[in-house]
Amino acid sequence: AQSVTQLGSHVSVSEGALVLLRCNYSSSVPPYLFWYVQYPNQGLQLLLKYTSAATLVKGINGFEAEFKKSETSFHLTKPSAHMSDAAEYFCAVSDQSGGYQKVTFGTGTKLQVIP
Amino acid sequence: DGGITQSPKYLFRKEGQNVTLSCEQNLNHDAMYWYRQDPGQGLRLIYYSQIVNDFQKGDIAEGYSVSREKKESFPLTVTSAQKNPTAFYLCASRARGSDTGELFFGEGSRLTVL
Numbered sequence: 001a002q003s004v005t006q007l008g009s010h011v012s013v014s015e016g017a018l019v020l021l022r023c024n025y026s027s028s029v030p031p032y033l034f035w036y037v038q039y040p041n042q043g044l045q046l047l048l049k050y051t052s053a054a055t056l057v058k059g060i061n062g063f064e065a066e067f068k069k070s071e072t073s074f075h076l077t078k079p080s081a082h083m084s085d086a087a088e089y090f091c092a093v094s095d096q097s098g099g100y101q102k103v104t105f106g107t108g109t110k111l112q113v114i115p
Numbered sequence: 116d117g118g119i120t121q122s123p124k125y126l127f128r129k130e131g132q133n134v135t136l137s138c139e140q141n142l143n144h145d146a147m148y149w150y151r152q153d154p155g156q157g158l159r160l161i162y163y164s165q166i167v168n169d170f171q172k173g174d175i176a177e178g179y180s181v182s183r184e185k186k187e188s189f190p191l192t193v194t195s196a197q198k199n200p201t202a203f204y205l206c207a208s209r210a211r212g213s214d215t216g217e218l219f220f221g222e223g224s225r226l227t228v229l
Contacts, residue, residue, distance in 0.1 A: 094216025
């Protein structure tokens with residue numbers, strides 16, 4: 001069974017500092033991996049996705065993530081945090097399971113940006 | 116603009132009452148999903164439907180029911196059998212042929228049981 005682990009339920013960074021949100025996955029087959037962002041009382045919005053085309057994936061709002069198969073990781077980074085980046089971030093893994101595309105989410109990481 | 120509309124945004128219910136959450140999409144997507152979100156627990160799958168008139172239980176289906184009579188609509192009923200229904204509920208959809216599993220989400224419905 002696939003699973004996703006996000007290290008750190010809360011992360012605080014200063015405005016302008018590097019953002020690093022960690023995600024490790026387990027999957028028995030090559031996975032598809034995603035990062036979603038959620039602002040308070042809203043739905044999830046796709047930030048970026050890995051579909052095996054390239055290991056370094058660029059997304060919206062200056063975020064990127066690198067797929068490292070040897071480490072089973074898909075960490076999310078942004079060089080310089082902005083106040084508007086404060087939100088909750090979810091890592092997710094998708095693969096075929098029981099005849100349908102099963103998506104499993106991590107427990108989320110809340111990012112706080114300090115002025 | 117295409118998207119997923121969930122209603123109501125906020126809902127209050129007395130214990131013992133059933134309540135139905137609406138989810139409508141105009142993306143022409145075949146698959147639709149209902150997730151429950153609780154603080155610190157991520158998203159947990161309640162039900163999913165891959166085509167009209169067909170749906171399957173997810174990981175936490177007890178106390179919930181769904182129907183899929185139209186492609187555009189996938190309402191969720193939270194029944195009185197659900198022991199702890201207070202949560203944020205998210206509806207999502209996926210396009211046919213999207214083998215990556217990318218999901219599109221609605222804005223969510225927050226249910227509070229008084």
